[in-house]
Amino acid sequence: MTYPRRVAQDSATPSDTDRHAATGRSATTYRERLTVPLLAWPIALACAAFLAAEVFLGASTPLIWVPYAILIPGTAATLFILGRILILVSDGELYVDDAHLPLRWVTEVNVLDANAKRALLGPIAERYAFIVQRPWIGGAVRVVLNDPADPTPCWVVSSRRPAALAAAIIAERDAGSHD
DSSP, rough: OOOOBBBOOTTTTTHHHHHHHHHOOOOEEEEEEEETTTTTHHHHHHHHHHHHHHHHHTOOOTTTTTHHHHHHHHHHHHHHHHTTOEEEEEEEEEEOOOEEGGGGGGGEEEEEEEHHHHHTTTTTTOOTEEOOTTTTTTOOOEEOOTTOOOOOOEEEEEEEEEEHHHHHHHHHHHHHHHO
């Protein structure tokens, strides 16, 4: 079983400007971070504080601060981790977090609204599809592949601006095919 191409991020990786200066191409065609909505932060932190208050409810103990010290930073760290996914179209490749896809293998790009995304991830889901989705983001892009060495039929990636992401993928793929 082959998995989507993944590149480990390390400090020795050249910066976008260095890498793209040699190719003569634009540094970044599209960039989006799939952050957690701002409203989720106070709600989640309030729930964590409420849960921490419930742990020692009515008990007088010097350890009353321990649940707060664990649950509130843990909740904040979880929200931060959930919102760290970066989508980048650059230098003829689509990067989604640490996975990347050379755009020469892309045959079709579809913009999905919330209903199409729900159907594609549910009843008509494709086996072996590479999926990066966030439930708080309605839109998505489906990138169909034609790589004989990879059983992955498509990538489904959530996006707040799916039309712009699809246009960037197509433009970068077409620019790469002329080089």
